[in-house]
Amino acid sequence: MALLWLVVVGSIVIGLQGIWFGRPALRKLKYTREFSKLRCYAGDELEMVETIANEKRVSVHWLRLEAMMPGSFVFRSGSGMDISQGDIYQNHKSIFTLKPFTRITRKHPFVCTQRGIYTLNTVTMTGGDLFGIWRTSKPIPVHLTMIVYPSLVHAEELPAIYQVWQGEVEVSRWIVEDPFLILGVRPYGAGDPMNRIHWKASARTGELQVYKQGWTADPQSWIIVNIQESADMWSVVTRPEVIERALRYAATAAVDAIGRGLPAGFAHNGYRVNGGRDPLRIEPDYGSPHLELLLEAMAETELKCMVPMEQFLHDEVERNEEAQQVRSYLLITSYVSSAMEHEIARLHEQGHRVTVLPVEREQSGVKNNKAVSA
DSSP: OHHHHHHHHHHHHHHHHIIIIITTTTTTEEEEEEESOSEEETTOEEEEEEEEEEOSSSOEEEEEEEEEEETTEEEOTTSSOEEEEOSSEEEEEEEEEEOTTEEEEEEEEEEEOSOEEEEEEEEEEEEEOTTSSSEEEEEEEEEEEEEEEOOOOOGGGSOTHHHHHHHHHHHHTTTSEEEEEEEEEEEOOTTOOGGGBOHHHHHHHSSOEEEEEEEOSOOEEEEEEOOOSSTTOOSBOSOHHHHHHHHHHHHHHHHHHHHTTOOEEEEESEEETTOOSSOOEEEEEOHHHHHHHHHHHHHTEEEEESSOHHHHHHHHHHHGGGOOSOEEEEEEESOOOHHHHHHHHHHHHTTOEEEEEEOOOEETTEEOOOOEEO
8 A cells, every 4th residue: 555655656746747847848948059160171170169048947857959960070079979970970969957047058179171061950959857758859940051161282282383373373463454554655556556545645746645554463363173083084073082182272272362462263164062054163353252252162062073174175265265364274183185185275375374283193103293384
């Protein structure tokens, strides 16, 4: 009889604590998750900051938060989370105990090891009573997007031909006349177009005078990455480390050019996240916002070829038929086929400069260091 009463009283107590602590476990709980930066370079160390607040007078005996994170986010050991690591994603679990009217903030250091655009949508929150009889779950929207740029390369790690391209771009700032920069007048010379004649100065001097123009500071610099790793490759890249190195070269070149006050454009012959049916082309421009645009385009590049590079260069030749300005191309590629050499020669005939920056790849213990400048 005593045992029966003990069971009955115990059941009542357990039921009451379940109703008191379990059913309202997720009520008046606020949770936020944010990163110390939403844009970074691969290899940077960041912090994920979790804040959870219990805004009611009842304690939460246990609260579990679960979220799927990219596998390329490497968290420090002892970060206070249970991590189940996978090849692409990892499952994170965090356990909390919250007293009434309590706020907890936890910081988790981690390193972004790979470029890309990562979206985190929801965190699942589960809570219950002390004995786990009552439990409830609900998704918490977080809506975070992390953009990880390709890591930069030290100047000494780039092939020597890169310094040649740097010099050509810098010199080209002073050899192209700017039609909007007028320094004065000068005598008419053979080949000067009629729209440059300064008629008032000509009437005053009795000889034809033309506007004297300054030099442009806006060379058309293009950084092009070949997504193909070899001439016979099609569709998905089978050696991603080669193309990842090419994108790191491209990011370094863009940061360097725009950092020196030069405009830079970017293009490649691959697919991109949420991209269109045409290869990517971003026109040259100045400034930090434009640099972020270029780096974001590199971050979202997929390792899948859309068109062969020889076709891409052929289209560039056709597009340049109406170009009024000399362009300087930096073609970052792991190979140069005969068809590509033909299109590069056509660009050279149009008056444009093409510098091929080789991406080293090991084949039978020998590195390919071929460099071409046209």
